[in-house]
Amino acid sequence: MPLYKEQGVVLRSVKLGEADKIVTVMTQGAGKVRAVAKGIRKTTSRFGARLEPFTHVSLMLYRGRGQLDTVTQADIIASHRNLRDHLGLFAAGETMLEETDNVAQEHERNVRLFLLLLSGLRALDARPADPVSVAESFLLKLLSLSGFHPSLTACAVCGAPDPTLFASGQGGAVCANCAEHDAGSASCEALRMLAELAEADLMGAGDIHPDEQVRREGRALLYGFAEYHLERRIKSLPLLSGSLAP
Numbered sequence: 234m235p236l237y238k239e240q241g242v243v244l245r246s247v248k249l250g251e252a253d254k255i256v257t258v259m260t261q262g263a264g265k266v267r268a269v270a271k272g273i274r275k276t277t278s279r280f281g282a283r284l285e286p287f288t289h290v291s292l293m294l295y296r297g298r299g300q301l302d303t304v305t306q307a308d309i310i311a312s313h314r315n316l317r318d319h320l321g322l323f324a325a326g327e328t329m330l331e332e333t334d335n336v337a338q339e340h341e342r343n344v345r346l347f348l349l350l351l352s353g354l355r356a357l358d359a360r361p362a363d364p365v366s367v368a369e370s371f372l373l374k375l376l377s378l379s380g381f382h383p384s385l386t387a388c389a390v391c392g393a394p395d396p397t398l399f400a401s402g403q404g405g406a407v408c409a410n411c412a413e414h415d416a417g418s419a420s421c422e423a424l425r426m427l428a429e430l431a432e433a434d435l436m437g438a439g440d441i442h443p444d445e446q447v448r449r450e451g452r453a454l455l456y457g458f459a460e461y462h463l464e465r466r467i468k469s470l471p472l473l474s475g476s477l478a479p
């Protein structure tokens with residue numbers, strides 16, 4: 234199948250040689266695809282700004298023999314341009330792209346992940362008051378989709394209600410009887426906030442307005458859990474928390 238058509242969201246674009254770029258795209262039907270866009274850095278490029286990160290594009294691609302395909306045509310479906318104009322939205326969007334890139338497999342269809350990313354970027358493009366909550370709700374949904382749904386309202390081991398401790402390696406919140414040595418404390422407010430973010434619609438996640446201290450605690454639990462299970466330090470998380478107003 235030499236030539237194929239796909240829609241996707243551009244996750245990354247890196248320079249290749251003098252004029253070309255390699256773009257990484259989360260597609261609807263073909264999983265994560267890496268492709269060369271030739272001549273994209275020339276001022277006369279027919280691709281223009283169509284292959285910038287965050288952009289939802291319709292693509293024609295030529296299937297390469299190795300890891301890289303070649304983009305032959307690109308048309309914008311949605312540019313999500315608000316994300317480029319506002320640091321808070323940009324930081325939240327960056328974490329979504331990076332987390333998607335972390336869990337997506339090349340040429341392995343994952344329609345639910347593609348649709349989650351698209352709804353995450355759409356929710357940010359609508360300029361929510363609290364983009365960090367939208368990004369955290371997205372992260373919780375991405376963890377669930379990847380098989381790492383954290384237990385938040387009951388002990389991850391025995392199912393007892395109102396757990397007071399948290400251990401990423403045990404699957405989230407745990408009760409005192411089940412907790413292993415490395416479990417840390419977790420307030421019921423922070424666990425409740427995370428449960429609300431996990432449940433929330435992405436478009437509404439920016440309206441939760443948690444108390445700042447609860448939020449800090451919940452965020453530390455969530456990021457620790459995500460890093461533990463996604464097995465890679467998520468580079469943009471410090472940028473995301475840094476974009477929060479003090």
Ligand SMILES: [Zn+2]
Pocket residue numbers: 388389390391392393407408409410411412
């Ligand atoms: Zn237990």
